[in-house]
Amino acid sequence: MFPTKESGETMKWKLLFASTLLVSITCFGYAETQLQTTTTAQSASSADAKPSSLVIEKGGTGPYKAVVSGDKSLPDFAIYRPQDLSTFGKDKKLPVVLWGNGAGCNDSGDYKNYLNEIASHGFIVIGIGPYELFVAQNKELKKKGTKAAQLLEALDWIIAQNKSDGSIYKGKIDVTKVVVMGHSLGGLQALEVSTDPRITATVLCDSGVFNGAPPGGGGLTMPAVKKETLDQLHAPILYILGGKSDMAYPNGADDFSRITKVPAVLASQEVGHGGTFGAPHGGAFSVAAVAWLKWQLRGDSEAATMFTGGEQCGLCKSDPKWKVEVKNLKK
Numbered sequence: 001m002f003p004t005k006e007s008g009e010t011m012k013w014k015l016l017f018a019s020t021l022l023v024s025i026t027c028f029g030y031a032e033t034q035l036q037t038t039t040t041a042q043s044a045s046s047a048d049a050k051p052s053s054l055v056i057e058k059g060g061t062g063p064y065k066a067v068v069s070g071d072k073s074l075p076d077f078a079i080y081r082p083q084d085l086s087t088f089g090k091d092k093k094l095p096v097v098l099w100g101n102g103a104g105c106n107d108s109g110d111y112k113n114y115l116n117e118i119a120s121h122g123f124i125v126i127g128i129g130p131y132e133l134f135v136a137q138n139k140e141l142k143k144k145g146t147k148a149a150q151l152l153e154a155l156d157w158i159i160a161q162n163k164s165d166g167s168i169y170k171g172k173i174d175v176t177k178v179v180v181m182g183h184s185l186g187g188l189q190a191l192e193v194s195t196d197p198r199i200t201a202t203v204l205c206d207s208g209v210f211n212g213a214p215p216g217g218g219g220l221t222m223p224a225v226k227k228e229t230l231d232q233l234h235a236p237i238l239y240i241l242g243g244k245s246d247m248a249y250p251n252g253a254d255d256f257s258r259i260t261k262v263p264a265v266l267a268s269q270e271v272g273h274g275g276t277f278g279a280p281h282g283g284a285f286s287v288a289a290v291a292w293l294k295w296q297l298r299g300d301s302e303a304a305t306m307f308t309g310g311e312q313c314g315l316c317k318s319d320p321k322w323k324v325e326v327k328n329l330k331k
Contacts, residue, residue, distance in 0.1 A: 060120025070131025080119035095177035100186030114282030208251025243270030
């Protein structure tokens, strides 16, 4: 029996959709089996009490040892941040990173190494998915649908916390420096809210806009983005892709080719659609992400050289597996 002939574009959609469902399966299972091997509980009043925060991979490799925690006033999110907030205030503040998960999953557990590493370099990362899932298994909660608007909900919350008496974050957050990020479908969620004027920059990991209508089914709510959305961007954007074996590579590369109005960088390494999120400290993807955040949110000129200079870029020299393209950079 011969296979039915399909257009190349339709086949790409189906392959990417299958990959998205695979991420969904991983999202709902992998974190459960790996959590105990990578986290250490902080403060629990009794053997049965749930820890108020967790240390992942000894707090990361950055100068600010990080923890993941929750907040009762933001129950649908996990917060990755430096454990010691006393060093932040008037003269040194925490820029904001907002994160959407692959497959629109309601759990950032599969990305904990990556997000924790980012936080250890002096950022506050708010990921969709409740902190509760780090300390208690709840399969139904994991399967709860998510949407792009939650990223802005998290932004509104941290802006309010920065002004609120009694908040541990009061006066410690730089609410003028905000990056939205996400993996796969979560990257499209990030792109959907990137037109918000409060957004400073965007990062799409293993992601890109479909050419035409995306595939339906699988219980997924696709973000409201089209190729035309790229023309509405007002801030720099980074694509971190998993090479030609990444199902999202054609879409992400096509996005990059279409962007004409804002600075754009495409950094790719042949690791596939799953990226390096589960590697120690988030692997190569975290190296690129941290450099981008330092450049875009702190104006770090040394971090900028990680992407500029063609084949002599910092990423390229530190790891020859990286392929980096840049466009529309200000002279």
